[in-house]
Amino acid sequence: MLGNTLIMKKLIESISWKTLSSHSFVVLLLAFIALLYFNPLLSGKVLLQSDIQQYKSMSRQMKEAREASPPVETYWIDNSFLGMPTYQLGAEYPADFLMPFYYITRILPRPAHLLFLYFLGGYLLFSVLGLRRTYAIMGALSFGFSTYLLIILQVGHNTKAEAIGYFPFVLAGLLLLLQNKRLMGWLLSTLALGMQIRANHYQMTYYLLFLLFIFGLVYFWEAFKKKDVNNFLSQIILFASAGILALGLNATPLLATQEYTQFSTRGPSELRMQPNGTPKENTSGLDYNYITQYSYGLFESFSLLFPRIQGGGSREDVGTESSLYYYLIGRGVPVQQAASFVSAVPTYWGDQPILEAPAYIGITIFFLALLGFRSSRGPLRKSLILVIIVSLLLSWGKNVPWLTNLLIDYFPLYNKFRAVSSAQVLLELCTPILAVWGLAQFFDKEKQEQIKILRGTSIVFGALVLSLFALKGMLSFQGAMDSYLRQGYGNAIFQQIVETRKSLYNQDILRGMIFIFGMAGVLYLGSREKLKSKQVLGILFILVIADLLQVAERYMDRDLFVSPRLARQVFVSSAADRTILQDKGHYRVYDSDAQLKSPRTAYFHHALGGYHGAKPRRIQEVYDFFMEYRAESILNMLNVKYILYKEEDKQKVLVNPQALGIAWPVDSLVMVKDADTELNYLKELDLSRQAVLQAGQLPNDFIPPHSIDSSFNISLVTNYPNKLTYQYEIKRDQFVVFSEAYYQKGWKAYVEKKEVPIYKVNFLLRGLWLPAAAKEIRFEFQPPVVRLGTQIRWGSLLLFFISLGGALWYDNKAKR
Structure with a gap:
């Protein structure tokens, strides 16, 4: 308690109330300009952002889980791509201590809050550079009003915009440290880096690292020439410690993303062959x-x-x-x-x-x-x-x-x-x-x-x-498209x-x-x-x-600013959708026109497609290999009961009676050595009776199935994205294939409350060995990475306050 009091006292003493009131006026002015630019928001309209609409379709099940009673944070959805983690879909994790700082800008409606973030960061940076208020405002608006930064707001690249919006905050923190304003520089660097990483657009973070590296290199050279390397190194160590704390405060999303990347289209493939049979370039x-x-x-x-x-x-x-x-x-x-x-x-x-x-x-x-x-x-x-x-x-x-x-x-x-x-x-x-x-x-x-x-x-x-006028005659004015x-x-x-x-x-x-x-x-x-400096600056x-x-x-x-009611009606169900929705069973829907890029279908149904920049890799590979060759058997295996198609500009629905359902027993297992062979076997096998899996998964004493129990019956009792419960009946032990995505990091299977292994079968599905005596199966998604990340977050928060308290104590002692 005494430590917290000391921290607050020290921070309050460091504030110049005259300066604070002056900056507060500018901050309010910048917020007003952001709202004025997006003035339709003031009349209650909302901006129809295309990427956000697609995100809403993908995250439908997350929203439903959060609005349930009691609310639940699901880390898995199954309305797109056969199922995928929500780590890159706006998942909310425990111990998110940076969340309050996010809400500072969210006092303004979307997307004005992001334009305000641009302005606020720019103003802070130019102020740190020692510029007068007029220059700082000019710099803030020059940064925020660049066309690219505005257009990404219009199309809905909100995470990218937020990540970019924290660039000037991070640079301001580094410059404060380089100015020997260590406490404020370290504090701002920690929070700014934490918020920048939290924005969850790691490509922008990667580019920011280029900027920081270049600044560090140049300032190191200057310190070397001035024989001030030790002081510079102490500044960089402080900045690095801020970066480590920022990483720790974002441990859960970082670890979860790193884990999922290995299973997404951004990660390495198990395959060594292309769909056309040529060797595949081995990349990570x-x-x-x-x-x-x-x-x-x-x-x-x-x-x-x-x-x-x-x-x-x-x-x-x-x-x-x-x-x-x-x-x-x-x-x-x-x-x-x-x-x-x-x-x-x-x-x-x-x-x-x-x-x-x-x-x-x-x-x-x-x-x-x-x-x-x-x-x-x-x-x-x-x-x-x-x-x-x-x-x-x-x-x-x-x-x-x-x-x-x-x-x-x-x-x-x-x-x-x-x-x-x-x-x-x-x-x-x-x-x-x-x-x-x-x-x-x-x-x-x-x-x-x-x-x-x-x-x-x-x-x-x-x-x-x-030169550009002279060059015109040598240009073709024709492009690649x-x-x-x-x-x-x-x-x-x-x-x-x-x-x-x-x-x-x-x-x-x-x-x-x-x-x-x-x-x-x-x-x-x-x-x-002929003109005064203030006049020149004003005109410029x-x-x-x-x-x-x-x-x-x-x-x-x-025209993209519409009423909230109209925004909610972006996805309007067709007659075909309504026909499908009358079926209350568990099945999937495939849009043959949109193929895997079908966010609209995911909004209404359990879709085979969806929209994501890092979709699950195996569903993409199966699509590449089979959707033009023997697509029917693959769709059956994936429990696609309804196929949407267009005829005379109207959406129609085709019923697939051959869909294999939620699960089915097989009478033979084909063991193969690698993923390429496993995938190729899907062309040859009768997938309703046979399954293929890679060697090494089954225990040595495993007894393979020889026949299918005709009495097999299974029903889905509870159906939540992160929890599936089945009741089944069989007279003898069976190996059963489930039309659910295999994902080894987090999914657990229980038969009569006893954990059993999940096998990867048919390249991307789950398989279980079911004993005859049991009745209940339960799949639960319990990602260990969330628990680990939460522990690291708590440790990082503790370390942050210890470091801050120590810095204030040391500073106070030095002044005495």
Whole structure:
């Protein structure tokens, strides 16, 4: 108790109430701006985020369990992919001591709370850099209003947005430590790293590690030159201890994710053969082509400054004043149809398969960043430039194969992540820092030095604009996906689309040139003392925000704000769904059109498909091998009783009477040496009577079955995602296959309350040896990783308070 009192007293004494009230006003202002940007939320509407709707379908059973009486946290769902853990579906774990900090931003409705998080982190970071309030607000808004960070909110990449939102908090903590503000730096680093990891988007955490490593390397070199290495090492040790505590406070989700990864499409495969019979590349993660499918193009990088230089997004609204619109009208296309077409023109011609919007950071921000680069010195500038370069190289993916191959082959966990283009999130952070911090450095220069720096910056950007205009004649304005467009629209319309791309190219370069002239002109007037510094800063502030918001508004779809009632009706049951739902039995539904990508089906039924970036690996492999060859027997084995298909744009249902049900006995077991053989045997066996499993699972004294007991009867008595209870009757011992996913880490089987082994059969199902005398079977999902993680969390919390108390005591003693 005395220790807690000392901690609180010390923290209260460190607060400047005048400073606190000043910062509180800014925080409220930033919250208001976040709400104002998403102003439909104020009228009670909600944003319809596509990824969140898909998540809702996948997490339906989790929600139902939490709303049950009493509420239960299930760590397993079986309405998708034959069943999977909820570790990457928003599972809530015991002892989540960071949860209160999450709710600080959640005072605002979604997604305004995440925009507020961007702003709050940016403001804190720029304040730590010692910038005045106006600069800090400008920096916060410059970071938060970048197009990419807004678009991921629109589509529902909430965990990614949250993970990115904590980047500036983490960097602020590190910089405080490097400024020898050790207590506040350590405390902020611990909480910021903890919250960043808690956001549960480990790809973003991985990129953050690149940033931290580069900063550490640069500042170490500076300390080495100043012969201050010991002090630097003590700062880094404190930061590392904060990182260890942050990991400990997130032990459960980290351990659970690490465990599940081995069984997901992000982990290593047991198979050594491809579906076509060719040898399979032995990797411990994702396929190279899948990892690099979304790679930023080299020329496409200019879209960071000129958003539509390579067409913008995959569906651009070019307007009814465009030449394309008049071309369509001139060819007799009805006005309404022509207007609809020009509202979503496929103008993007870059390297990526599809693009929601360009990752525009701002021509004004880049102008100020170059100005800042020329105005500043020191380790911060070096760190920012290196991070920007590395970020760009990482995002280029397959376009810089020497680097990407090196990372995939030798960097731990790098092959678990896809969409390498998202590495440019580090650019999203570091470029505004260099711009706004550098601008403050620029204003500290003598007027003649300002003119010199401004002249050089303007020449560089002028040369860039002229070069891009000159380059236009050498560009094809055609992309990787254009063969489909030409085939779908015909050559005449396709050529008009190409002309539209050229027009957008010109428009955005001219737009950028206007902003460059505006920025340069205002700064020149300031350096000539025609405008006061506050006036210059105010005008620059307006130009930056106008630049960012103008582009962001092209891609923010305000029609996605709908009433809560309409949002709840996104998944509307069809007549086919309602027909299936009349059957109260336990079965699965397969959507033959959506195949494994069927979140809608998972919302209403126990679906074979679903939607997830890390689906269970075995169901994907079975699909790849069999859904075009002998699909019927596989569907039967997986208890698919109903198959959805489309006919004349209407969803129909086909009943599969051959589905094998919840469980069935077999009269022979085929033992094989490896997974490839096991999978291939599924092509040959009568799966209603035979089962295949890998050697080594069964005990030496196991007596294989010889016949099927015709009296076998089984029923599912209780059906919860994490607990299944069966009643069965047989006259003699039988080996029984269950149409449930095999997952060895957590599932336990009990026959008459006695634990029995679960065997992996038919590549992905469960098998049990059932004695004739028993009557009840119970499957329960009891993941040990949750218990272990909870214990580590409690230990980490205790260590955190011991460390904090010790630091305060030591600081108090030193001052005496």
